[in-house]
Amino acid sequence: MGARLMTSMGDATAVEMTRDEPRADVEDGIAIAVKRGKAPPLDDGGPLLSGDSIERLDAIAAEATASRPAG
Numbered sequence: 001m002g003a004r005l006m007t008s009m010g011d012a013t014a015v016e017m018t019r020d021e022p023r024a025d026v027e028d029g030i031a032i033a034v035k036r037g038k039a040p041p042l043d044d045g046g047p048l049l050s051g052d053s054i055e056r057l058d059a060i061a062a063e064a065t066a067s068r069p070a071g
Helices: 021-037 051-067
Strands: 003-006 014-016
Touching: 003 051, 014 021, 021 051
Parallel strands: none
Antiparallel strands: 003 014
Protein backbone atom coordinates (compact mmCIF):
# COMPACT_ATOMS: atom_id res chain seq x y z
CA MET A 1 0.00 0.00 0.00
CA GLY A 2 1.27 3.46 -0.89
CA ALA A 3 1.62 6.55 1.24
CA ARG A 4 -1.56 7.95 2.75
CA LEU A 5 -2.53 11.61 2.37
CA MET A 6 -4.69 13.66 4.70
CA THR A 7 -7.10 15.86 2.80
CA SER A 8 -10.64 17.15 3.17
CA MET A 9 -13.89 16.72 1.34
CA GLY A 10 -16.01 19.60 0.05
CA ASP A 11 -17.80 19.79 3.41
CA ALA A 12 -14.42 20.06 5.24
CA THR A 13 -14.62 16.50 6.58
CA ALA A 14 -11.06 15.19 7.03
CA VAL A 15 -10.30 12.02 5.08
CA GLU A 16 -7.26 9.86 4.48
CA MET A 17 -6.61 8.70 0.91
CA THR A 18 -3.92 6.91 -1.04
CA ARG A 19 -1.81 9.01 -3.39
CA ASP A 20 -3.82 7.66 -6.36
CA GLU A 21 -7.35 8.28 -5.04
CA PRO A 22 -7.57 12.07 -5.60
CA ARG A 23 -6.35 11.67 -9.18
CA ALA A 24 -8.89 8.89 -9.77
CA ASP A 25 -11.62 11.23 -8.44
CA VAL A 26 -10.60 13.93 -10.96
CA GLU A 27 -10.52 11.43 -13.82
CA ASP A 28 -13.93 10.04 -12.80
CA GLY A 29 -15.35 13.57 -12.67
CA ILE A 30 -14.04 14.28 -16.15
CA ALA A 31 -15.65 11.09 -17.46
CA ILE A 32 -18.99 12.10 -15.91
CA ALA A 33 -18.71 15.59 -17.42
CA VAL A 34 -17.99 14.13 -20.86
CA LYS A 35 -21.08 11.92 -20.61
CA ARG A 36 -23.45 14.55 -19.19
CA GLY A 37 -22.21 17.40 -21.34
CA LYS A 38 -21.94 15.29 -24.46
CA ALA A 39 -18.45 16.76 -24.88
CA PRO A 40 -15.69 14.93 -26.69
CA PRO A 41 -13.36 13.01 -24.37
CA LEU A 42 -9.79 14.19 -23.78
CA ASP A 43 -8.28 11.94 -26.42
CA ASP A 44 -10.57 13.51 -29.05
CA GLY A 45 -9.30 17.04 -28.44
CA GLY A 46 -12.16 17.96 -26.12
CA PRO A 47 -12.21 21.18 -24.08
CA LEU A 48 -11.92 19.45 -20.70
CA LEU A 49 -8.74 19.07 -18.67
CA SER A 50 -5.77 17.79 -20.61
CA GLY A 51 -3.39 15.20 -19.24
CA ASP A 52 -0.92 18.01 -18.40
CA SER A 53 -3.59 19.85 -16.42
CA ILE A 54 -4.39 16.70 -14.46
CA GLU A 55 -0.67 16.27 -13.72
CA ARG A 56 -0.51 19.88 -12.42
CA LEU A 57 -3.56 19.36 -10.19
CA ASP A 58 -2.01 16.15 -8.90
CA ALA A 59 1.26 17.96 -8.08
CA ILE A 60 -0.58 20.83 -6.36
CA ALA A 61 -2.56 18.41 -4.20
CA ALA A 62 0.60 16.51 -3.24
CA GLU A 63 2.45 19.72 -2.37
CA ALA A 64 -0.43 21.08 -0.29
CA THR A 65 -0.71 17.81 1.61
CA ALA A 66 3.05 17.65 2.23
CA SER A 67 3.10 21.19 3.63
CA ARG A 68 0.12 20.62 5.95
CA PRO A 69 1.11 20.39 9.64
CA ALA A 70 0.86 16.95 11.18
CA GLY A 71 -1.83 16.20 13.69
